[in-house]
Amino acid sequence: xxxxxxxxxxxxxxxxxxxxxxxxxxxxxxxxxxxxxxxxxxxxxxxxxxxxxxxxxxxxxxxxxxxxxxxxxxxxxxxxxxxxxxxxxxxxxxxxxxxxxxxxxxxxxxxxxxxxxxxxxxxxxxxxxxxxxxxxxxxxxxxxxxxxxxxxxxxxxxxxxxxxxxxxxxxxxxxxxxxxxxxxxxxxxxxxxxxxxxxxxxxxxxxxxxxxxxxxxxxxxxxxxxxxxxxxxxxxxxxxxxxxxxxxxxxxxxxxxxxxxxxxxxxxxxxxxxxxxxxxxxxxxxxxxxxxxxxxxxxxxxxxxxxxxxxxxxxxxxxxxxxxxxxxxxxxxxxxxxxxxxxxxxxxxxxxxxxxxxxxxxxxxxxxxxxxxxxxxxxxxxxxxxxxxxxxxxxxxxxxxxxxxxxxxxxxxxxxxxxxxxxxxxxxxxxxxxxxxxxxxxxxxxxxxxxxxxxxxxxxxxxxxxxxxxxxxxxxxxxxxxxxxxxxxxx
Amino acid sequence: xxxxxxxxxxxxxxxxxxxxxxxxxxxxxxxxxxxxxxxxxxxxxxxxxxxxxxxxxxxxxxxxxxxxxxxxxxxxxxxxxxxxxxxxxxxxxxxxxxxxxxxxxxxxxxxxxxxxxxxxxxxxxxxxxxxxxxxxxxxxxxxxxxxxxxxxxxxxxxxxxxxxxxxxxxxxxxxxxxxxxxxxxxxxxxxxxxxxxxxxxxxxxxxxxxxxxxxxxxxxxxxxxxxxxxxxxxxxxxxxxxxxxxxxxxxxxxxxxxxxxxxxxxxxxxxxxxxxxxxxxxxxxxxxxxxxxxxxxxxxxxxxxxxxxxxxxxxxxxxxxxxxx
Numbered sequence: 031x032x033x034x035x036x037x038x039x040x041x042x043x044x045x046x047x048x049x050x051x052x053x054x055x056x057x058x059x060x061x062x063x064x065x066x067x068x069x070x071x072x073x074x075x076x077x078x079x080x081x082x083x084x085x086x087x088x089x090x091x092x093x094x095x096x097x098x099x100x101x102x103x104x105x106x107x108x109x110x111x112x113x114x115x116x117x118x119x120x121x122x123x124x125x126x127x128x129x130x131x132x133x134x135x136x137x138x139x140x141x142x143x144x145x146x147x148x149x150x151x152x153x154x155x156x157x158x159x160x161x162x163x164x165x166x167x168x169x170x171x172x173x174x175x176x177x178x179x180x181x182x183x184x185x186x187x188x189x190x191x192x193x194x195x196x197x198x199x200x201x202x203x204x205x206x207x208x209x210x211x212x213x214x215x216x217x218x219x220x221x222x223x224x225x226x227x228x229x230x231x232x233x234x235x236x237x238x239x240x241x242x243x244x245x246x247x248x249x250x251x252x253x254x255x256x257x258x259x260x261x262x263x264x265x266x267x268x269x270x271x272x273x274x275x276x277x278x279x280x281x282x283x284x285x286x287x288x289x290x291x292x293x294x295x296x297x298x299x300x301x302x303x304x305x306x307x308x309x310x311x312x313x314x315x316x317x318x319x320x321x322x323x324x325x326x327x328x329x330x331x332x333x334x335x336x337x338x339x340x341x342x343x344x345x346x347x348x349x350x351x352x353x354x355x356x357x358x359x360x361x362x363x364x365x366x367x368x369x370x371x372x373x374x375x376x377x378x379x380x381x382x383x384x385x386x387x388x389x390x391x392x393x394x395x396x397x398x399x400x401x402x403x404x405x406x407x408x409x410x411x412x413x414x415x416x417x418x419x420x421x422x423x424x425x426x427x428x429x430x431x432x433x434x435x436x437x438x439x440x441x442x443x444x445x446x447x448x449x450x451x452x453x454x455x456x457x458x459x460x461x462x463x464x465x466x467x468x469x470x471x472x473x474x475x476x477x478x479x480x481x482x483x484x485x486x487x488x489x490x491x492x493x494x495x496x497x498x499x500x501x502x503x504x505x506x507x508x509x510x511x512x513x514x515x516x517x518x519x520x521x
Numbered sequence: 522x523x524x525x526x527x528x529x530x531x532x533x534x535x536x537x538x539x540x541x542x543x544x545x546x547x548x549x550x551x552x553x554x555x556x557x558x559x560x561x562x563x564x565x566x567x568x569x570x571x572x573x574x575x576x577x578x579x580x581x582x583x584x585x586x587x588x589x590x591x592x593x594x595x596x597x598x599x600x601x602x603x604x605x606x607x608x609x610x611x612x613x614x615x616x617x618x619x620x621x622x623x624x625x626x627x628x629x630x631x632x633x634x635x636x637x638x639x640x641x642x643x644x645x646x647x648x649x650x651x652x653x654x655x656x657x658x659x660x661x662x663x664x665x666x667x668x669x670x671x672x673x674x675x676x677x678x679x680x681x682x683x684x685x686x687x688x689x690x691x692x693x694x695x696x697x698x699x700x701x702x703x704x705x706x707x708x709x710x711x712x713x714x715x716x717x718x719x720x721x722x723x724x725x726x727x728x729x730x731x732x733x734x735x736x737x738x739x740x741x742x743x744x745x746x747x748x749x750x751x752x753x754x755x756x757x758x759x760x761x762x763x764x765x766x767x768x769x770x771x772x773x774x775x776x777x778x779x780x781x782x783x784x785x786x787x788x789x790x791x792x793x794x795x796x797x798x799x800x801x802x803x804x805x806x807x808x809x810x811x812x813x814x815x816x817x818x819x820x821x822x823x824x825x826x827x828x829x830x831x832x833x834x835x836x837x838x839x840x841x842x843x844x845x846x
Contacts, residue, residue: 310737336645414625421622428624468645473662473666474670489672492655497743501675502676504671505671
């Protein structure tokens with residue numbers, strides 16, 4: 031049985047943030063993730079917004095940790111080599127009543143410490159956000175809002191955590207957590223047992239079920255589905271800021287936002303559902319999002335929508351649930367982390383670190399902590415001159431696999447080295463298959479590279495783990511298959 | 522930067538025919554850039570027959586048809602073939618940047634012929650609600666998986682769209698022992714060639730539902746079933762007339778889009794609806810000296826017509842180059 035100081039159940043943005051923070055100290059840490067790859071749960075459907083901190087209740091964990099997290103994310107994004115773009119946010123008002131509500135929001139946000147907020151009028155909006163509806167009379171401008179790639183953030187945090195000694199165990203689903211007298215817990219999983227002095231429950235949609243394993247069942251995760259719709263990258267500059275309507279009771283509303291990869295995105299819906307696994311989108315969702323988005327930016331067209339997906343928010347009550355459970359000493363719940371969870375992640379990690387310390391975990395700083403992570407190379411985001419330099423250094427950069435997003439074989443291999451085991455994993459890390467043709471041209475080569483690098487058979491290559499295999503059977507007994515890495519295919 | 526008389530982007534049936542025609546019209550300095558590892562383009566995966574009926578007066582498979590052109594190109598003086606060469610940029614001054622393993626090339630051409638073919642419309646573009654499981658393929662990808670990779674994508678298939686590629690693949694799957702549960706076509710009749718309807722659907726007793734569409738895809742990790750619904754004459758769903766079909770594969774054959782992102786970047790005028798270049802004369806674009814042929818100019822039903830069209834583009838490019846001297 032493996033023995034750890036801290037075991038983190040759940041490898042999304044929260045679990046990986048906590049792991050990276052704790053990896054500063056001399057601790058034996060493991061992340062247990064039930065899917066084939068990290069961030070395949072809640073995190074992959076995140077919209078990628080780093081919120082300024084408005085629209086959170088004063089005196090809430092959400093409020094405090096969001097503001098703190100915004101500042102920390104900026105700093106850490108530089109350390110960990112990920113793009114953070116400060117695009118700013120506009121919460122818009124369509125009439126005087128709404129404008130007054132915005133003023134109220136501004137006051138509350140300033141109490142929370144959100145910096146540089148200002149009210150702007152229609153002439154400011156006409157100059158700085160020309161495609162915004164002319165029906166908008168005023169807006170609250172929050173310049174510190176930004177965008178980031180949520181799953182790449184989780185991968186980068188994980189990679190840095192691993193460099194600093196954290197173990198990551200995928201396909202490892204926690205099934206039972208038993209307290210061991212005064213010694214912590216035994217975590218029984220689909221892949222063996224883990225002994226841990228402290229267990230952190232960052233299990234997203236299943237956090238209530240994991241918490242129940244130690245007898246703490248005072249909260250329930252009620253999934254709230256959000257459907258999102260991506261627009262063609264050609265429309266990248268349809269807006270300059272993130273556009274928000276006034277918030278409703280349980281959601282921030284349908285937004286028109288920019289994403290880190292360039293595609294604008296509209297959505298999400300907010301629908302309470304029963305299922306923790308149903309990620310289907312709907313025609314009604316599309317219609318609702320389109321009409322709400324067009325109210326904000328009238329020139330948005332249904333034909334511009336090139337992809338859509340849904341996510342499930344792990345909603346539970348009004349605020350984050352981040353606490354040490356007295357009923358199960360050593361067990362810390364980090365649950366109900368819906369918006370602004372991504373923004374708050376680094377601050378949540380610090381809070382959890384404090385909670386661990388005040389419950390007896392000795393935090394001794396390592397002498398050598400690898401604070402930085404080198405930014406990885408994406409051909410689609412560097413100038414051609416640099417591409418030329420790269421190709422001269424390593425021919426693999428000149429072997430283009432995904433034509434729509436200009437992704438080279440070298441980048442694909444790098445992504446597999448960094449943890450991609452599935453076609454979705456490659457897509458999230460490199461953008462191969464995320465372009466116009468949605469994988470029609472590049473899938474066969476991606477499959478071959480994955481087979482070569484991981485030893486999987488063609489029938490074992492999956493979209494996102496077991497059950498989502500791409501093909502049913504091999505028929506190649508008569509076909510002379512030339513392996514991807516062979517001399518002939520390198521010509 | 523190198524200087525060439527004629528650069529042709531794409532060495533499928535269009536690019537190859539254009540190269541041969543340009544050479545026969547007197548152009549002696551041609552660079553043929555192909556992003557794949559072989560000449561032939563999409564023909565390489567079209568193992569069915571029906572090619573060459575008009576052009577060669579023979580019945581050939583895709584690779585056989587393609588090899589007639591490859592024979593003329595390989596080793597032909599005046600035509601340089603560069604494989605694995607992906608053009609990343611084209612300017613209106615006809616300067617092309619391309620990359621291949623180990624090299625980034627920069628070339629200025631007197632004339633450019635774009636023969637970049639087309640891509641398929643995907644599930645996302647036609648807005649089908651439901652989940653995103655594995656098992657959803659464009660017909661072309663399924664064709665490549667079966668014919669080139671020797672892999673069977675699925676065993677119980679629903680084909681969306683009765684275009685030629687879908688019909689051909691319905692037969693292909695059947696020949697491999699898979700079951701085509703249905704072909705779903707939103708129009709009142711098939712969009713494909715009559716011979717394909719006869720030889721692929723009727724000959725194999727495959728059920729076709731005209732005036733229907735897929736309203737939803739089900740399946741958490743792999744396709745499990747589809748919801749099918751009848752539509753009215755305005756293509757609106759009639760909810761009371763719906764049913765479900767269990768399947769593990771959805772094959773999308775709902776249309777082709779010319780690939781013209783490169784010339785769009787160069788400033789060529791593009792028709793937003795069709796993605797084809799706006800053109801006063803066949804094969805010409807709004808930039809003199811930049812020509813377009815084959816499926817990237819207009820979606821053709823037969824490779825034979827592509828070759829004819831491309832041959833014309835080749836002679837026009839030759840004439841243009843002569844006029845420059």
